[in-house]
Amino acid sequence: MRKKYEVTQVENNKFLFKKDDTAEEEVVVYLKKSPADVQPEFLLKTSEKSFSVNIGPVDYRPYFLLKFADKAYTIGERTLPVEGMNNFRDMGGYEAENGKTVKWGMLYRSDHIYNATEAGVDYLKKLDIHTIIDYRSDDEISKYPNKTVDGSIKTYQLDPVAHAAELSAQFTSSKDKEDINLINKIIEQKEKGTLVNQADVVLEQYRTFANKDNSKEAFGEMLRITANPDAPAVLQHCRGGKDRTGFGAMLVLGILGVKKDDLVKDYMLTEENRKERNRVKMEGYKKLTDDKEVLEHLYSFIDTRSEFIATSIDTIIQKYGSIEKYVVEELGITRDMIDTMKSMYLE
Known part of the structure; x- marks a missing residue:
């Protein structure tokens, strides 16, 4: 089974995404204002197993939608x-x-x-x-x-x-x-x-x-x-x-x-x-x-x-x-x- 990414806030508004997995696959990352947000904001596309993103100041708890070729899931810190x-x-x-x-x-x-x-x-x-x-x-x-x-x-x-x-x-x-x-x-x-x-x-x-x-x-x-x-x-x-x-x-x-x-x-x-x-x-x-x-x-x-x-x-x-x-x-x-x-x- 492929491992999922986990996300932590390492600095103010800067989030680190990591997964312990040997499989390389492209992921598209979106920012969500809630788990049910149907209009997420595109952030980046990558195949890295570890990457970070700075979302800037927000007035809500952020979640992230991760889209792959064959699946998608939401994660939060x-x-x-x-x-x-x-x-x-x-x-x-x-x-x-x-x-x-x-x-x-x-x-x-x-x-x-x-x-x-x-x-x-x-x-x-x-x-x-x-x-x-x-x-x-x-x-x-x-x-x-x-x-x-x-x-x-x-x-x-x-x-x-x-x-x-x-x-x-x-x-x-x-x-x-x-x-x-x-x-x-x-x-x-x-x-x-x-x-x-x-x-x-x-x-x-x-x-x-x-x-x-x-x-x-x-x-x-x-x-x-x-x-x-x-x-x-x-x-x-x-x-x-x-x-x-x-x-x-x-x-x-x-x-x-x-x-x-x-x-x-x-x-x-x-x-x-x-x-x-x-x-x-x-x-x-x-x-x-x-x-x-x-x-x-x-x-x-x-x-x-x-x-x-x-x-x-x-x-x-x-x-x-x-x-x-x-x-x-x-x-x-x-x-x-x-x-x-x-x-x-x-x-």
Whole structure:
């Protein structure tokens, strides 16, 4: 199968197109104002596997139509440049079942909107978001309230209540004591000899997402909301956009027929997006403790590893055979809802 181009914005309004493919073929590139734009603007024609284009300043989120001799498809940048946020992503473009593709501009995932700047909020307004699903707890929301994007957006709080014990110590603390309370909790467990392998703690959390009643209730409601024809575009987020959002995004894409490799690939984009954020976070922890074991344990909670989301997927597949059967049997999603989601989000 020929690989598709992927596009990233490497400088302001300058986009880099790349594909990992040995096949040479001519492509004609057009600029689109939306995925449904029927009058795209011609940009260039090339046979290069890697090329860039500067589109100049625009007042909309750009998409690109790529035309080949025997096919055509639309692409957009995956991680969006929302100022103040580090992990706002479009889940479109993935290949799904029956040769279909997930639509661009319909399904988003992100970190919380608390840090979005005024320019970031202005960018978000261009995305025509209708629904926000917030997986955070009451404590998190009270400390880090989202910036208002548009008063007409419907927001649903769906807390899976599935945090590891250490993280609960952080989430229920005041802003200025979050880090030290988390560290003290880990030190206490270390001194008692009850501190387990840090990766095992996170892996257990990902199993909990699939098995715990609170989690099943929250993610089931997320899917019912997402299946509402009035819902798109839908944004789901937690605090960092990794764990709770990672599981929710996996369920949506999995129902649509996206393969496991791409589910893991989508999850792992968080690793790249949060590198700088994680570096800053660890520097802050190092000011509070020099215990190497504690620091390693702390890093496990902000680390992004493929085995984390793979554990959730494997837990579901081993018991139910497929993500689709899991959401039907455990989350109360009907076949009609699944068919509706496929008609809404696939093309």
